[in-house]
Amino acid sequence: MSFKTDIEIAREAKKKPIMEIGEKLGIPAADLLPYGHDKAKVSQDFITSLADRPDGKLILVTAINPTPAGEGKTTTTVGLGDGLNRIGKKAVICIREASLGPNFGMKGGAAGGGYAQVVPMEEMNLHFTGDFHAITSAHNLLSAMIDNHIYWGNSLEIDQRRVVWRRVMDMNDRALRDVVSSLGGVANGFPRQTGFDITVASEVMAILCLSKDLEDLQKRLGDIVVAYTRDRTPIYCRDIKADGAMTVLLKDAMQPNLVQTLENNPAFVHGGPFANIAHGCNSVIATKTALKLGDYVVTEAGFGADLGAEKFFDIKCRKAGLKPAASVLVATVRAMKMNGGVAKADLGAENVAAVKKGCPNLGRHISNVKSFGVPVVVAINHFHSDTDAEIEAVKAYVAEQGAEAIVCKHWAHGSAGIEELAHKVVSMAESGTSNFSPIYPDEMSLFEKIETVAKRIYHADEVIADKSIRAQLKAWEEAGYGHFPVCMAKTQYSFSTDPNLRGAPTGHSVPVREVRLSAGAGFIVVICGEIMTMPGLPRAPAAETIRINESGFVEGLF
């Protein structure tokens, strides 16, 4: 069999003018700020005018732990959005923006795949509407103002060894991870060791994605802790007086981006924080706007449900007051096989035993999602190599867990392949059975919050943390940050902190290596393992073959 690639399908898309897509949602032309003919931002004024409308129903798409086999979480998010529209529901999709830098290392990707994609793919992998560039500028303006403050006399008495605000660039550039700046003499300032992270790792990104409006944005930016004095007094962004100018730099970036699926249904693509040191969800403002405009909003969370859904529930929904009505857990037969011990090269052969052996990974995610009070259905994202016996094995297992698994063929057939799931999601959401609440209350101590996630979601026996880490958590509680949720940064490949431990491990420990305060975003980052915040390029980066070909198409990016 030969299939068209995602980019071939995307290039054949019969896109409608973005003004028409907006019109379907009832957005007046004057409130849609076009970027070319296929992308637009929705004006803040229009968003403000929606405040009194009722909300649609929010559907979360999450997944099992990712494996090299691929799960198709975004593909299913897009497919379900198209499927809901197909069965007569007004549905809006909300997903994240892609980071530019990594596309020049490994090939960039579609938003979705097959016949369940969001377009324009090329722009979404390049500059798109400039949001990430605005975040880079806002972040680095603060950095420049900190060093400038020190240069001109340091009246805030910043301890130059305790500047915690680094710089960012949307590029995979390992040479910038660790630098000494301000060399070259008096005119260039005071030399100190610092470094760059990739833009998606910026706290400004997390803040933009959690802010409800420009006022909230500026307040949160002001709350960022940028440095400490010698006696450990925090210095805030507000003390540096950068919050106003940063807000000005971000005012357009705060407005959600509207694009469309291959089937001309509306999709908001907005924000893209790291899913480890941040919460990994699209922006609150896009989700809330979509809820005012659609009967259904389909969104996704980063990585597997242990990281992504947990943060979606405990950080995004908690902070934004969102109440998900139902959730979809994406799994594939192939991924079950890998969880059952099959190597990637052997995935083509039928192996029902391995599927059965891998299913407990899925089972644990089902019960985890249920523990937040949200009803869940499993979407089996269909691959051509799946056999009937393998599919039946997954279905039977899921039924034993008190849930249902539905085979979805949106990749091959678009919305026509996912009608059954769409109907199921509607019936779950309409049933009113969702009774969402975060897994821990605000008042719980920070360390107990970490333990709660580790034990109830990861099924670990214990959390291991040095005295200094526990003391730091205590200190933040005393400083008034005790009500913050915790943002867990661990490997996405396992429930444990060992990426090779597939399935549903028990008896493991969660070692906390470091904790960081994101005072503007409003969470405590808990780092369990090595977390890379500035990627490098591979030996033969994709950039080497990216070019505009004779037909004027971009080649090598996908």
Place this chain on the structure above:
Amino acid sequence: MSFKTDIEIAREAKKKPIMEIGEKLGIPAADLLPYGHDKAKVSQDFITSLADRPDGKLILVTAINPTPAGEGKTTTTVGLGDGLNRIGKKAVICIREASLGPNFGMKGGAAGGGYAQVVPMEEMNLHFTGDFHAITSAHNLLSAMIDNHIYWGNSLEIDQRRVVWRRVMDMNDRALRDVVSSLGGVANGFPRQTGFDITVASEVMAILCLSKDLEDLQKRLGDIVVAYTRDRTPIYCRDIKADGAMTVLLKDAMQPNLVQTLENNPAFVHGGPFANIAHGCNSVIATKTALKLGDYVVTEAGFGADLGAEKFFDIKCRKAGLKPAASVLVATVRAMKMNGGVAKADLGAENVAAVKKGCPNLGRHISNVKSFGVPVVVAINHFHSDTDAEIEAVKAYVAEQGAEAIVCKHWAHGSAGIEELAHKVVSMAESGTSNFSPIYPDEMSLFEKIETVAKRIYHADEVIADKSIRAQLKAWEEAGYGHFPVCMAKTQYSFSTDPNLRGAPTGHSVPVREVRLSAGAGFIVVICGEIMTMPGLPRAPAAETIRINESGFVEGLF
């Protein structure tokens, strides 16, 4: 008297939808890529389709040496464009884009002033259509790929001490001028000393502004010399295989931006290279597109005519095959007085003697511009404090030089205040007297080119250069760069290299401190004095007061 500020006037502008402005120029809606409702890019396809049309007439607006009194070169460029439209000519304005970073140091500025402005002012001082961000990304992708090449085995044998390609950021950040990168151990590469320039100083900016299409752009990017081996063999961007991906990053940025004046006339605002280490003109592609669409194109060059017009003629026109039909030299009575020795505080009082004493600065610029074969008229940009006697003194002086000086009141009255100049420009252009040629031929040796500019334009006695600099120029000639023009980098405040030497000095020397090869842009930079390529922020940066106010307007940026 009380006047409205530029921003007050700009905010009262009755902007037309940008699609309407494009329509007036005959650009089909599908070929205008909107960015909001008041900015658009013109598609490359449309530009390509114009190839066989005849060109309109090109008018250069240049000025005397800048003084703290202000000359109003951009204001006059915009005013003249409006004036030509007023008298029934189809005129298009071409100016440069503003750099984002410096606006957070000192207050940003209008494009023009008073009733001769281009809008939207706010966006043009912020992210605009993202061109500079694209340039930053393309530049830094190459930087990352160079260090990545070294990291993965350095098969090109780059001498790490001889990497000449730095990084860029569109921010005033002195801490980045001089850094050591790749610290932190094996995983982060090989430590080396490097630094950041501001984006407008990037050779990528100069290249984008001189390229005629995407193919030419990629060829020029490939030509950039990024490093040398131990035996001084140059390593090109093409060797690093970054040219294709950089072109992809720049494909939208290459398309000119269309905006409008307060009088709803079309203006292309595109590109903005440094006017010292680069040529300081808007893009060739914008100018050429405008020439296909308008009967008249009014454009400007950076700084005074000694730097700006010289580079416009010797670099931009030479390379792009442009033939200016006439030029306008902007002067003010106030600036003449400062050239005549009056301090800024005393500019309010009539002082005919000082005006007369300062006029030789203007006189020399007149004869310099004429020496390129281009007819010239002087525009006296009128200030309310100018007295009749002072104006008459300037007019009389200019008449003695065989030229005409016309008082222009576009700042206060828009196009109605500049009709006389518009008629004069038309009669000069229609007369066919322009007989443009660059001041030196391609074949002249590089050092003789420097001498030609120094002697014929700056009226210096001699050029002083170390043996090592002369040897470097010779080496470049042998390497095949001898046909390049020279790009002089010296103070803009004087014909000499001493910024305090006003008027029309003679008998001075031009010391060449350093020469640099811009192999992609296609010129040799000749540095005469201190040139700063990464500005710093002042003690109280404008950013501290920039914010969105209660009415939703940006405050403090202007």
